[in-house]
Amino acid sequence: MRLLRLLLLLVPALAWAQGYPTKPVRMIIGFPAGGPADIFGRSLAQGMATDLGQSVIVENISGVGGVLGVERGLKSTPDGYTLVFNSASPLVIAPFSFAKLPYDIKKDIALITVVVKVPEVLAVNPALPVNSFQELLAYAKANPGKVNFGSAGSGSITHLAGELLKAEAKIDIVHVPYKGAAPAVTDLVGGQVKMGIFDVPVLLSHIRAGKLKALAITSDKRAATLPDVPTTVELKYPHVTSDNWYGLIMPAAAPAPVQKRVHAAASAALRSAAVTEQFAKVGGVAAPGSPQDYASFLESEQAKWGKVVTAIGFKENQ
Numbered sequence: 001m002r003l004l005r006l007l008l009l010l011v012p013a014l015a016w017a018q019g020y021p022t023k024p025v026r027m028i029i030g031f032p033a034g035g036p037a038d039i040f041g042r043s044l045a046q047g048m049a050t051d052l053g054q055s056v057i058v059e060n061i062s063g064v065g066g067v068l069g070v071e072r073g074l075k076s077t078p079d080g081y082t083l084v085f086n087s088a089s090p091l092v093i094a095p096f097s098f099a100k101l102p103y104d105i106k107k108d109i110a111l112i113t114v115v116v117k118v119p120e121v122l123a124v125n126p127a128l129p130v131n132s133f134q135e136l137l138a139y140a141k142a143n144p145g146k147v148n149f150g151s152a153g154s155g156s157i158t159h160l161a162g163e164l165l166k167a168e169a170k171i172d173i174v175h176v177p178y179k180g181a182a183p184a185v186t187d188l189v190g191g192q193v194k195m196g197i198f199d200v201p202v203l204l205s206h207i208r209a210g211k212l213k214a215l216a217i218t219s220d221k222r223a224a225t226l227p228d229v230p231t232t233v234e235l236k237y238p239h240v241t242s243d244n245w246y247g248l249i250m251p252a253a254a255p256a257p258v259q260k261r262v263h264a265a266a267s268a269a270l271r272s273a274a275v276t277e278q279f280a281k282v283g284g285v286a287a288p289g290s291p292q293d294y295a296s297f298l299e300s301e302q303a304k305w306g307k308v309v310t311a312i313g314f315k316e317n318q
Contacts (some may be wrong), residue, residue: 019282020080024055027083030069031152032062032180036282040116040246041085047160047269052261056083061094062180064316065089065155070249071102074109078253080262085115086247089156092301096309097155102156111294112248112263115270116284120161120242121226123203123212124195125188133216133235136195137169144172150184150193153177155316158184160305161197161218161242163312168240188212196239198283199244200225225283228246245301246289247294263291269273 006240027045031037036062045056061069066087072111073084094101103109122133128147130136151159154177166173176193178184181202188196189211196203200223206212207226217223218241220233232240248266250259269275270288279286289297 009035011203018291021054021262022051024057025079026076027056027058027085028063028069028073029058029060029257030066030087031060032182033060033183034202035152035185036118036202037066037087037181037199037243037246040118040284041283043275044085044115044186044269045249046264047275048262048265050272050302051265051268061227063153064211065094065153065159067094067098067102067155069285073249074103076251076252079281080250080252080254080258083112083248083262084249086249086307087134087152088157088301089153089160091246091249091298091307092246093155093157093160093309094316095302096306097314099315108252110248110250110254111291111298112259113118113266113270113289113291114245114287114297115248115266116279117243117287118199118201118282118284119217119221119223119227120158120244121200121203121214121223122165122195122197122216122218122232123188123206123207123214125193126211126213128194128213130215131213133230133232136215137171140169140171140173140212143257145174147171147195148174149187150176150196152181152184152198153179155303155314157242157244158196158198160251160308160312160314161240162195163314164242164308165197165218165240167312168237180239190285197242199283201284204282223283224280257293279282 029041048054065091070090076082149162214229217231267288270286
């Protein structure tokens with residue numbers, strides 16, 4: 001009898017999964033259009049649409065380092081028709097910097113897969129009289145409080161990367177938060193902020209055009225798209241690393257068969273030539289894996305950045 005009841009419960013869920021999706025799927029990206037999250041998210045959405053046989057429509061909901069987008073997605077109807085393309089910050093940094101998050105990472109989130117990993121680059125506006133990482137540090141030490149840096153928002157990797165540099169190099173630089181990387185980079189190019197540490201893709205065209213100077217890759221490996229730029233590890237700052245990454249999540253209450261269908265579509269997209277080549281053009285490496293892989297990776301990232309947040313005493317003003 002117990003087995004029969006279990007089968008009766010499974011039949012509707014399986015039937016639902018077999019019919020899913022019967023309409024367009026929404027993918028929330030927690031940052032403005034034009035930024036790195038948007039670049040990668042839209043490529044994934046297009047790839048998944050092919051496998052799902054339905055459009056995957058992107059909706060940009062920015063604010064609080066990606067937390068608002070995650071909150072909106074997790075509070076949507078858990079029917080599989082709302083996905084969230086997340087950055088590292090709302091799942092890795094926010095748990096340590098917020099007094100209280102509007103969602104429970106362990107209970108509210110179904111981890112689907114890590115999507116892409118991407119190096120970040122420290123760049124400055126050409127008006128700043130420096131031509132190397134060492135010159136930047138010397139200038140900042142000689143001019144405390146006069147060098148500001150833009151970020152994609154308080155609590156984002158781009159913010160914490162700057163704070164980490166500030167602490168490790170013992171320099172006084174001023175944080176200027178934005179609602180996403182795109183507006184921050186606009187002001188960096190315009191000279192309203194002097195430096196920033198952002199994903200390579202969003203700065204690459206400006207660097208190649210001479211509108212920004214690339215001084216260091218904040219990683220242990222050089223970026224394929226900027227092979228002449230040294231890493232912070234090479235420059236004797238091995239702890240100043242901030243490789244960024246993006247993942248795909250959905251409400252935990254979504255039916256398990258639907259979660260599996262979404263995972264299959266995402267994995268197929270991330271292994272397709274169209275998506276991997278698109279990622280590679282802007283310096284990203286597709287990183288498909290299982291939900292269990294994502295959980296293990298998330299745990300290691302929380303351990304790393306949790307220490308940084310605690311060390312610098314960062315708390316999100318809510």
